[in-house]
Amino acid sequence: MFTTLYRFDPVYYVHFKCxxxxxxxxxxxxxxxxxxxxxxxxxxxxxxxxxxxxxxxxHPKVNPTRIVPKGLLIDFDAPHHRDRLFAK
Structure with a gap:
C-alpha cells in the first residue's frame, strides 16, 4: 500500500489521469x-x-512526448500528527 500511496500524487494523479x-x-x-x-x-x-x-x-501511448513534469511539491517530512491518535 505504501508504494501506491507514495506514487499516487506525483505519478498516478497526473500521468494516469486519476x-x-x-x-x-x-x-x-x-x-x-x-x-x-x-x-x-x-x-x-x-x-x-x-x-x-x-x-x-x-508509457509512450500515455505520454508520447515523454516529458517528465517537475510535479507537485510534496512534503513527506511534514508532521503527520498520528501520535495524537495513540496518546493516552
Whole structure:
C-alpha cells in the first residue's frame, strides 16, 4: 500500500489521469503516508525522480512526448500528527 500511496500524487494523479482527488485531499491517508515515510529506513528507499522518470518515459501511448513534469511539491517530512491518535 505504501508504494501506491507514495506514487499516487506525483505519478498516478497526473500521468494516469486519476485526478479527481489527490492523497493530500484525504487527511487520514495523507497523514498515514507521511507516518510510514518517516519510519526508520523507509525514506532511504524512496526516489521520486527515478519513479517519475520511469513512468513518464516508459508509457509512450500515455505520454508520447515523454516529458517528465517537475510535479507537485510534496512534503513527506511534514508532521503527520498520528501520535495524537495513540496518546493516552
Amino acid at each position: 485526478n479527481l482527488r489527490r492523497i493530500v485531499d484525504y487527511p487520514n491517508l495523507w497523514n498515514y503516508l507521511k507516518d510510514l515515510y518517516q519510519q526508520p529506513g523507509v525514506k532511504q528507499t524512496c526516489n521520486l525522480d527515478h519513479i517519475k522518470r520511469h513512468y513518464y518515459r516508459s
